[in-house]
Amino acid sequence: MGISERKTRERGERERRIVVAARTIAERDGWASVTIRRLAEEIEYSQPVLYSHFENRDQIVGAVALEGFGELAAMLRAAIRPSSTSKERVEDVAAAYLDFAFARPAMYEAMFVLPTGLRFARSDTPAQLRDGFGAMATVIAPFSKDVDTATETFWAALHGLAELERHGRIRPAFRAQRITLIMQMVSGQL
Amino acid sequence: MGISERKTRERGERERRIVVAARTIAERDGWASVTIRRLAEEIEYSQPVLYSHFENRDQIVGAVALEGFGELAAMLRAAIRPSSTSKERVEDVAAAYLDFAFARPAMYEAMFVLPTGLRFARSDTPAQLRDGFGAMATVIAPFSKDVDTATETFWAALHGLAELERHGRIRPAFRAQRITLIMQMVSGQL
DNA sequence: ATAATTAATCTAGCATCGCTAGTTTGTCAA
DNA sequence: TTGACAAACTAGCGATGCTAGATTAATTAT
Secondary structure, three states: OOHHHHHHHHHHHHHHHHHHHHHHHHHHHOHHHOOHHHHHHHHOOOHHHHOOOOOOHHHHHHHHHHHHHHHHHHHHHHHOOOOOOHHHHHHHHHHHHHHHHHHOHHHHHHHHOOOOOOOOOOOOOOHHHHHHHHHHHHHHHHHOOOHHHHHHHHHHHHHHHHHHHHOOOOOHHHHHHHHHHHHHHHHOOO | OOHHHHHHHHHHHHHHHHHHHHHHHHHHHOHHHOOHHHHHHHHOOOHHHHOOOOOOHHHHHHHHHHHHHHHHHHHHHHHOOOOOOHHHHHHHHHHHHHHHHHHOHHHHHHHHOOOOOOOOOOOOOOHHHHHHHHHHHHHHHHHOOOHHHHHHHHHHHHHHHHHHHHOOOOOHHHHHHHHHHHHHHHHOOO
């Protein structure tokens, strides 16, 4: 019988509608506007239904963030052109990272600022969470012996640039110069 | 008559008690526990009194953050030892910055993550907000032509390290190695 | 086919939040 | 003493996340 299959499929579709609604509202009106009541209205079910899909609001944010990690990883990988030099690749990935952060501030906030209940560096950590790191590690590898540490530092530098600029604490006009300085950290081999 | 003087003095003292209470509760139980009702109870006044001191809750967070910026600046300046080399000074300031972030996570959150209503890079920006940047610029200056941009990048790298480690996304055990990499960014002169 | 059981969903409401209108209390000057 | 003004309070509005308990729908057993 395909009845239970249909049910799990419909349940999955409803869950996706929740995540899509959360993302849409967050990107338009900010995360403060993503309330359980508003999401319930959007999917045309009562509020408790949401709690049969997610433990709490944070986990809904987490589901959106997980999508974001997948998309960020894809964007970083797409920025790596075969024809480029090793140095250019690092620069392109850095630029792609910041482009992502500034083009999708709400998504970036979900991924890196808001509580999400996502678990990193664990055996059950989803592929999306590792993949962006992997993309960065790919371009960092030619410059470093300890790729993991160098990638962590590269990532941290980019994250700091994104956050400080997003909060208006460093000058947007000098973004390119700052990326150049980051390049210096990477290309001085270690 | 010293009556109105006494009144403004008492008002100032009450305002300080609000800020101290907010900071104390935040450092012990997190910012979510810092509610207007709880603060009102702490200072033994009714809730509307708080709104005669601050426009809204964010501004209370901002007042605590302002204290934090002053203390961070002091810690960074204290980390600069006259006997050190230029390179050691950068390293000491970096270590001091991260020490501050990890020793006072609630304070760091108020300063860099939560909405505070603080205005940066303006004519009326308080000294505390500029001073930490100044301390970093002092140790960066020997290595850079464009001190402002280099300091912004240095600061961003430290902020990123603090945030990613605070959120458990990079390995705490490798903090020293990451600082070493940041040093490389700085000491490669430009 | 009907009854009993389980699953799915809803209504209604709790506790709490930031914030404020309207009132009372206290403090001065006339 | 009275009237004006300032200071503080009580009470409550409109939200929030979340949940207990009732209700309806679907499935299984008789």
